Amino acid sequence: xxxxxxxxxxxxxxxxxxxxxxxxxxxxxxxxxxxxxxxxxxxxxxxxxxxxxxxxxxxxxxxxxxxxxxxxxxxxxxxxxxxxxxxxxxxxxxxxxxxxxxxxxxxxxxxxxxx
Amino acid sequence: xxxxxxxxxxxxxxxxxxxxxxxxxxxxxxxxxxxxxxxxxxxxxxxxxxxxxxxxxxxxxxxxxxxxxxxxxxxxxxxxxxxxxxxxxxxxxxxxxxxxxxxxxxxxxxxxx
Numbered sequence: 481x482x483x484x485x486x487x488x489x490x491x492x493x494x495x496x497x498x499x500x501x502x503x504x505x506x507x508x509x510x511x512x513x514x515x516x517x518x519x520x521x522x523x524x525x526x527x528x529x530x531x532x533x534x535x536x537x538x539x540x541x542x543x544x545x546x547x548x549x550x551x552x553x554x555x556x557x558x559x560x561x562x563x564x565x566x567x568x569x570x571x572x573x574x575x576x577x578x579x580x581x582x583x584x585x586x587x588x589x590x591x592x593x594x595x
Numbered sequence: 596x597x598x599x600x601x602x603x604x605x606x607x608x609x610x611x612x613x614x615x616x617x618x619x620x621x622x623x624x625x626x627x628x629x630x631x632x633x634x635x636x637x638x639x640x641x642x643x644x645x646x647x648x649x650x651x652x653x654x655x656x657x658x659x660x661x662x663x664x665x666x667x668x669x670x671x672x673x674x675x676x677x678x679x680x681x682x683x684x685x686x687x688x689x690x691x692x693x694x695x696x697x698x699x700x701x702x703x704x705x706x707x708x
Contacts, residue, residue, distance in 0.1 A: 484638075513695075520604065522685060522700035530694070538695065570639070581627040581646065581689050584696065586639040 482507050484587035486571050492593045499558040501590050503571030511580060512554035514538075514546060517568040517589070529554055530580075561594045568592075597622045599688050601699035608676055609707045616671040616702050618660075618686030625691040628669040630660055631698075634682045642684070645669065656680070678706045 487502035505512065511530050515523040515538075525538030527546040535546050543565060547555045554573075558565055568591050572584040600619045608614060620626065630642040643654025650662040660671045669686060686699040 515698075520700060522601075523698040525695055528695060536694065572639075581691070583629060583641045583644055586631075588638045 482585045484571055484573055484585050486569075486587040486590050488590050489588060490591050490593075492595060493558075493561050494595055495561060495563060497558075497561045499561050499592070499594075501556040501558075501569055501571075501592070503554045503556070503587060504552050505554075505571075505573040505585070506552065507573060507575075507585065508551065509573035509575050509585075510551075511574045511576060511584075512548065513572040513574075513584060514544075514554065514556045515570045515572065516540070517570055523570065526556065563594050566592060566594045597688060597690055597693065597697045599686055599697050599699040601684075601686055601702050603702045604700070605703045605705070607705045607707065610678055611675050614671070614673040614676045614680070614704070616684055616686075616704070618669045618671065618699060620667050620669070620686075620688040620697075622667075622688065622690045627689045627691070628660070628662060629687040629689075629696070630654065630658070630669070630671050631685045631687060632682045633685070633701075639685065642671070676704075676706050678708045680704060681706045 484505045513528040514526040529535045529548040545557045571587040574584045575582040598621045628645040631639045632642045633639045645652045645662045653659045685701045687696045689696040
């Protein structure tokens with residue numbers, strides 16, 4: 481069965497800290513995605529990657545960066561955490577490369593609180 | 596730019612009632628359409644998808660959705676809901692020319708036992 485694993489379910493950090501969220505998939509998927517989920521706003525795409533070392537900005541990339549050194553791992557980095565980055569972060573993966581239309585498989589999410 | 600609208604933010608139904616959740620999108624070209632569900636405390640999972648062919652698609656757990664191209668709609672239906680259908684439902688659209696999926700804001704469904 482498909483498995484997307486996010487390193488932490490809950491995380492509490494302080495303003496100004498550099499925060500790393502890790503995501504690993506075991507399905508050999510080309511595409512990986514980072515979203516944040518906020519009540520009433522649905523899922524908003526932060527960054528995505530369709531190949532190793534490739535990345536593209538999503539709709540809300542400001543304050544974030546990503547790293548994809550290996551196909552199975554996609555990391556989200558908050559360079560200097562701020563309270564408005566308190567949110568649920570979801571990682572997803574899918575087959576097909578850039579432009580592929582296959583469904584995405586999601587991890588359980590990381591609820592991040594910035595104090 | 597593409598957008599997806601889910602007009603119902605919170606729907607409350609009794610068990611055995613019929614369900615229809617609205618989803619409209621703005622894009623004039625070829626689209627792929629999805630409904631995802633997020634049960635309390637669980638990850639998002641795919642309910643059903645439309646790529647081409649029969650506009651009435653059936654998914655898991657008795658759900659179905661109808662693609663009406665002229666109305667830019669992809670509404671989700673279930674003839675008789677159960678308490679276990681309590682969840683948040685997300686419509687998503689991917690234009691064939693785009694590299695990413697756009698999600699709607701979600702509809703929270705509460706079922707009274």
